[in-house]
Amino acid sequence: MGRGGKSPACTKRDSGLVSELTTVGTPIRVTPPTGEDVVRPFIIEAGNVRGRITRLNASLHQVLSRHDYPEPVSYLLGETLVLSVLLSSALKYDGKFILQMKGEGAVSMLVVDVTSEGEVRGYARFDEEALAAVDPAAIEAAPVMALLKGGYLAFTVDQGPDTDIYQGIVPLEGDRLADCVLDYFQRSEQIETAAEIAVGRTPFGEWVGCGMMLQRLPTETLPKGVTVEEAEDDWARHRLLMSSLKAEEMLDLQLTGIDLIWRLFNEDDVRVADERPVSARSECCRNRLLSAMMSFGKDDIDDMMEEGRVTVTCEFCRADFQFTQAELESPADTNQE
CATH class of the missing domain: 3.55.30.10 (Hsp33 domain)
Structure with a gap:
């Protein structure tokens, strides 16, 4: 019922002749084993x-x-x-x-x-x-x-x-x-x-x-x-x-x-x-984080502001991103001013 025998010797595959499907009758090692x-x-x-x-x-x-x-x-x-x-x-x-x-x-x-x-x-x-x-x-x-x-x-x-x-x-x-x-x-x-x-x-x-x-x-x-x-x-x-x-x-x-x-x-x-x-994924998108921050109200952003900047830590990559007051001004706030 399967679960028997060792894999036959593996052969190299020509990268220029890659078919969509390969029969596993003869396993083909397509990458290094490690x-x-x-x-x-x-x-x-x-x-x-x-x-x-x-x-x-x-x-x-x-x-x-x-x-x-x-x-x-x-x-x-x-x-x-x-x-x-x-x-x-x-x-x-x-x-x-x-x-x-x-x-x-x-x-x-x-x-x-x-x-x-x-x-x-x-x-x-x-x-x-x-x-x-x-x-x-x-x-x-x-x-x-x-x-x-x-x-x-x-x-x-x-x-x-x-x-x-x-x-x-x-x-x-x-x-x-x-x-x-x-x-x-x-x-x-x-x-x-x-x-x-x-x-x-x-x-x-x-x-x-x-x-x-x-x-x-x-x-x-x-x-x-x-x-x-x-x-x-x-x-x-x-x-x-x-x-x-x-x-x-x-x-x-x-x-x-x-x-x-x-x-x-x-x-x-x-x-x-x-x-x-x-x-x-090698890096996070700074612009996406900026868009998320701009959804906060002005009072919330002011509370997060330290020395003229808001620092955001991405939970995915643990990298810190800093945004200035000017960057965080939403169109709505700008129009009001």
């Missing part, structure tokens, strides 16, 4: 299942190292980043995909956004005293419930001011993020979904994360000759195989995503689409 920072879509054709796998190293480390978060918060934010990359890669959009969790526990908020170019960033809000009071064993067993204690999970696709914003919201009712994803798709999209996520550190202290997600396609799209009963059996088998993934192999930088797909589904007809790069 790191990756890509997401790969794939299809298990006979089983009528689509999937995504991502491995984040430099991008994840850059985002998490910007913040001096305690380990439990960093791990949870890391899992949220991995999950966001998986989910956003399944959508067609031009703008930002935003995943937000708001809770009532020691961690009150987690926010991650992924641009259509694959740039990621994220931050968390937490209460240090409340976090110190949480039992580490509870965090290990059920991090979402232990740290967030309920709340909601929201997915938002923002394609700019002239387009409608898509948003889906469900209660946070899973022990782990993968459970919450399953609950969301069952409630909102009626798509059977399963996911596995792992986050950890390399021997050199760098953050690394990996995630795989499977989704069962509608029965109307079943390949010719495949019955509904056979598809249900295949779906159960594929979920079981994915659940056999161990954290140490998911985080092994010497294994590519294709290597992991081969380990699990080497007996299936799997086709892998071209990888999509993922990177940490």
Whole structure:
């Protein structure tokens, strides 16, 4: 039923001859094994299942190292980043995909956004005293419930001011993020979904994360000759195989995503689409912060003013931005003067 055999020797691929889909009969290493920072879509054709796998190293480390978060918060934010990359890669959009969790526990908020170019960033809000009071064993067993204690999970696709914003919201009712994803798709999209996520550190202290997600396609799209009963059996088998993934192999930088797909589904007809790069968003937009500040009233801005400037710290990148009184004068204030 799969999960057997070693990957065949990998061959190099000519960058000028890249097809949209590649059969995984002979895994092809498309990037050096260390790191990756890509997401790969794939299809298990006979089983009528689509999937995504991502491995984040430099991008994840850059985002998490910007913040001096305690380990439990960093791990949870890391899992949220991995999950966001998986989910956003399944959508067609031009703008930002935003995943937000708001809770009532020691961690009150987690926010991650992924641009259509694959740039990621994220931050968390937490209460240090409340976090110190949480039992580490509870965090290990059920991090979402232990740290967030309920709340909601929201997915938002923002394609700019002239387009409608898509948003889906469900209660946070899973022990782990993968459970919450399953609950969301069952409630909102009626798509059977399963996911596995792992986050950890390399021997050199760098953050690394990996995630795989499977989704069962509608029965109307079943390949010719495949019955509904056979598809249900295949779906159960594929979920079981994915659940056999161990954290140490998911985080092994010497294994590519294709290597992991081969380990699990080497007996299936799997086709892998071209990888999509993922990177940490290098800088925030000063003009966007300025626009946000200009929404405040004059009295509020005056209260924030120190030595003729207002200093704003971006929660995503932890960079400080300074704005002068002249910059913060809104058109309304100028007209009144």
